[in-house]
Amino acid sequence: MEKILSREALCSAYEHCKGMLALRCSAPHDIQSAKKDILCCGGTGCHASNSKELMDNLRNLIREKGLEDDVRVIQTGCFGFCAAGPIVKVMPDNVFYTQVMPEDAVEIVEKHIVGKELVERLLYVEPLLNERLHDYAKMSFYAKQQRIALRNCGLIDPESIEEYIAHDGYQALAKCIFEMTPADVVKTVLDSGLRGRGGAGFPTGRKWDIAAKVNAPEKYIVCNADEGDPGAFMDRSIMEGDPHSVIEAMTIGAYAIGAHQGLVYIRAEYPLAVSRLQKAIDDARATGLLGNNIFGSDFNFDIEIKLGAGAFVCGEETALIHSMEGQRGEPTTKPPFPAVSGYWEMSTNVNNVETYANVPQILLKGAEWYSSIGTADSKGTKVFALAGQVNNVGLVEVPMGTTLREIIYEIGGGISGGREFKAVQTGGPSGGCITKENLDLPIDYANLGKIGSMMGSGGMIVLSDQDCMVAMAKFYLGFTVDESCGKCTPCRIGTRRMLEMLEKICDGNGTMEMLDDLERLAETIRDTALCGLGQTAPNPILSTLRFFRDEYVAHVRDKKCPAGTCQKLYQLTITDACIGCTKCARHCPVDAIRGEIKKLHVIDQSKCIKCGACIENCPKNAIVKE
Amino acid sequence: MCKNSLSPALADKFAALEAYIADLNITRDDARRRGRLIQVLHRAQQIFGYLPREVQCFVAEKMYLQEADVSGVVSFYNYFTTKPKGKYCINVCLGTACYVKGAEKVLSEIERVLGVKADTNPTEDGLFSVSALRCVGACGLAPVVMVNEKVYGKVTPAMAVEIINEYKQRG
Numbered sequence: 183m184e185k186i187l188s189r190e191a192l193c194s195a196y197e198h199c200k201g202m203l204a205l206r207c208s209a210p211h212d213i214q215s216a217k218k219d220i221l222c223c224g225g226t227g228c229h230a231s232n233s234k235e236l237m238d239n240l241r242n243l244i245r246e247k248g249l250e251d252d253v254r255v256i257q258t259g260c261f262g263f264c265a266a267g268p269i270v271k272v273m274p275d276n277v278f279y280t281q282v283m284p285e286d287a288v289e290i291v292e293k294h295i296v297g298k299e300l301v302e303r304l305l306y307v308e309p310l311l312n313e314r315l316h317d318y319a320k321m322s323f324y325a326k327q328q329r330i331a332l333r334n335c336g337l338i339d340p341e342s343i344e345e346y347i348a349h350d351g352y353q354a355l356a357k358c359i360f361e362m363t364p365a366d367v368v369k370t371v372l373d374s375g376l377r378g379r380g381g382a383g384f385p386t387g388r389k390w391d392i393a394a395k396v397n398a399p400e401k402y403i404v405c406n407a408d409e410g411d412p413g414a415f416m417d418r419s420i421m422e423g424d425p426h427s428v429i430e431a432m433t434i435g436a437y438a439i440g441a442h443q444g445l446v447y448i449r450a451e452y453p454l455a456v457s458r459l460q461k462a463i464d465d466a467r468a469t470g471l472l473g474n475n476i477f478g479s480d481f482n483f484d485i486e487i488k489l490g491a492g493a494f495v496c497g498e499e500t501a502l503i504h505s506m507e508g509q510r511g512e513p514t515t516k517p518p519f520p521a522v523s524g525y526w527e528m529s530t531n532v533n534n535v536e537t538y539a540n541v542p543q544i545l546l547k548g549a550e551w552y553s554s555i556g557t558a559d560s561k562g563t564k565v566f567a568l569a570g571q572v573n574n575v576g577l578v579e580v581p582m583g584t585t586l587r588e589i590i591y592e593i594g595g596g597i598s599g600g601r602e603f604k605a606v607q608t609g610g611p612s613g614g615c616i617t618k619e620n621l622d623l624p625i626d627y628a629n630l631g632k633i634g635s636m637m638g639s640g641g642m643i644v645l646s647d648q649d650c651m652v653a654m655a656k657f658y659l660g661f662t663v664d665e666s667c668g669k670c671t672p673c674r675i676g677t678r679r680m681l682e683m684l685e686k687i688c689d690g691n692g693t694m695e696m697l698d699d700l701e702r703l704a705e706t707i708r709d710t711a712l713c714g715l716g717q718t719a720p721n722p723i724l725s726t727l728r729f730f731r732d733e734y735v736a737h738v739r740d741k742k743c744p745a746g747t748c749q750k751l752y753q754l755t756i757t758d759a760c761i762g763c764t765k766c767a768r769h770c771p772v773d774a775i776r777g778e779i780k781k782l783h784v785i786d787q788s789k790c791i792k793c794g795a796c797i798e799n800c801p802k803n804a805i806v807k808e
Numbered sequence: 809m810c811k812n813s814l815s816p817a818l819a820d821k822f823a824a825l826e827a828y829i830a831d832l833n834i835t836r837d838d839a840r841r842r843g844r845l846i847q848v849l850h851r852a853q854q855i856f857g858y859l860p861r862e863v864q865c866f867v868a869e870k871m872y873l874q875e876a877d878v879s880g881v882v883s884f885y886n887y888f889t890t891k892p893k894g895k896y897c898i899n900v901c902l903g904t905a906c907y908v909k910g911a912e913k914v915l916s917e918i919e920r921v922l923g924v925k926a927d928t929n930p931t932e933d934g935l936f937s938v939s940a941l942r943c944v945g946a947c948g949l950a951p952v953v954m955v956n957e958k959v960y961g962k963v964t965p966a967m968a969v970e971i972i973n974e975y976k977q978r979g
Contacts, residue, residue: 230946231949409945411943412904412942452945492886508846643905657904771920
């Protein structure tokens with residue numbers, strides 16, 4: 183692609199490129215159209231399910247049939263519907279195929295592309311209607327979503343700057359540089375009501391305003407891509423599926439605050455995101471959209487990638503800055519805020535990936551448009567990573583104020599295995615749980631705070647009646663203990679003491695006094711820890727104690743785990759329903775089951791490791807947890 | 809210099825690392841040279857497979873840093889390891905989504921079959937080492953097990969055994 187050295191050049195690049203998306207953005211055609219784009223998900227999830235091999239097969243078959251002039255196979259970013267991956271979408275037909283294996287390529291090409299007929303067996307079955315749907319717009323997973331941050335994911339090829347430009351890419355940056363002053367840009371973001379999507383929800387415009395007003399010899403703009411919350415993967419998907427939007431937004435932010443160097447701090451666990459982002463940075467630089475004299479103006483800005491090395495605490499901005507400086511990623515007290523003294527003691531502005539992904543659209547469509555979406559205190563949309571015991575695991579982007587019921591039951595398709603809903607954990611190890619009573623609460627920053635949870639980065643883990651809340655709290659505490667950097671005592675020692683108490687409770691050695699101690703210690707840590715990690719670490723305990731105290735009491739007083747998760751609190755026994763088929767004995771990995779054929783079998787409790795293999799293999803459901 | 813007489817293979821590795829550091833043009837009076845440390849350690853671990861003391865010393869010397877600074881960084885971050893890994897690194901994701909879907913059972917089955925605990929030494933034949941990691945972001949496939957770069961999704965304890973056997977046969 184030629185260098186884009188003026189606004190006019192961007193417009194002609196757009197005119198030149200826009201045809202690339204014609205098949206994908208036009209109204210659904212009839213299946214008879216000869217020209218087609220076959221979109222294949224190239225996100226981490228679908229890659230793991232061999233989507234690469236599938237793409238190779240499709241390309242080879244298209245070539246063999248001599249169709250390569252009419253039919254293109256395009257690797258896109260994540261469609262969000264990870265539960266049904268690998269995903270293939272055929273445009274302009276608007277046909278959505280799910281769980282497509284590499285060997286299915288033959289049928290797609292021969293039947294759909296050549297024969298102009300749907301491959302029925304690969305169509306998505308809508309669980310609510312029990313009907314095969316081919317029109318993606320009718321799927322309940324997508325019907326309630328509104329995609330701003332994810333607008334390009336699953337639509338464009340993330341490795342093609344041309345396709346990004348074809349979908350209004352870099353127009354917002356051009357508008358900023360040629361029509362707006364830096365103060366105008368800050369004001370637009372401020373008026374839009376956009377708040378940080380990484381956790382605490384600080385207004386982005388205010389952050390920019392503070393950084394813009396600081397007088398410093400050097401300023402830095404940083405993208406926090408250290409997505410550490412286990413169970414959240416929206417930042418990864420944005421970087422893999424639409425890396426240019428992050429670059430464009432950082433450039434806009436740099437223009438607004440007066441920075442000339444940007445840094446992306448990204449987890450080393452995300453190799454695909456790193457390589458896509460690096461390619462996007464190289465392409466933007468080669469096109470004149472990064473580097474000196476962007477669009478031929480006097481504005482200079484460039485971006486460098488900094489790799490993390492696996493430390494959750496580095497999501498905290500002061501720890502992140504120390505890590506970029508090659509130090510241990512330990513946080514420091516604020517103030518001074520990074521806007522005053524950050525990277526190399528210079529003014530530094532840190533925003534999260536999803537926050538950035540909203541920025542170009544805000545600048546293009548205006549603050550009023552953005553602030554018309556959402557609730558009074560939370561504007562715009564939020565991406566949630568829906569996971570756990572829910573049918574449609576995946577990424578969903580909904581307007582703020584959507585209720586949990588809509589997310590879990592309509593978009594998420596309900597609880598998996600027909601189990602009963604128990605709670606949702608939001609905000610990861612820093613958040614809390616939301617119970618049945620609050621299913622109809624509109625989700626925004628204020629409401630989640632009121633019920634003792636938090637937005638966090640948007641991880642949403644759905645739990646069913648088979649999940650033990652005490653064990654969940656223990657799981658999160660185990661995580662924080664591992665990830666505590668050790669700098670401050672409340673977090674280093676306090677979280678460990680809490681974990682020990684939870685372990686005792688789960689092992690049936692807890693006391694009722696322990697519950698009060700746990701609560702008191704949790705409150706002390708919340709009030710005294712140095713950084714966000716420690717201050718929020720007690721949240722999973724406080725919230726489960728508040729809503730599920732009876733489960734704690736059952737563990738302590740009755741020595742029972744109602745959900746049947748805590749291994750020390752149950753035994754596996756075989757009931758009279760046993761028909762003596764010997765299946766359980768054959769599947770037991772430790773030979774703990776004895777019994778003659780066609781006679782009742784018995785489990786040797788001294789050998790049993792409670793792995794549950796017998797339960798899974800018993801044809802008569804004769805093995806129970808007691 | 810803590811490097812003694814080296815085998816040719818090891819000498820090549822040190823040479824590769826030295827060339828990488830040289831390309832960064834680090835000078836003693838650059839106050840910000842430490843900002844390159846994590847990136848250099850990533851490269852070093854790629855080359856050597858792990859970061860033994862000798863490698864840490866080498867990095868410290870070439871970057872004009874204190875050995876204690878390098879060691880402090882290596883010990884802080886989970887990604888860096890000072891122990892050699894097996895030929896096949898089995899990583900079991902213990903992120904929340906995987907945990908809820910039974911990843912702990914998968915991990916304990918792998919530990920039982922291989923007879924090694926997670927995050928300790930590799931198996932005696934040097935083929936496998938086992939680690940637990942936090943979220944690879946493939947929550948749609950939970951529980952997830954990675955063997956080197958290859959991702960396996962929706963893994964049950966029985967599948968984990970099959971996967972191990974597959975790699976055992978490859979040797």
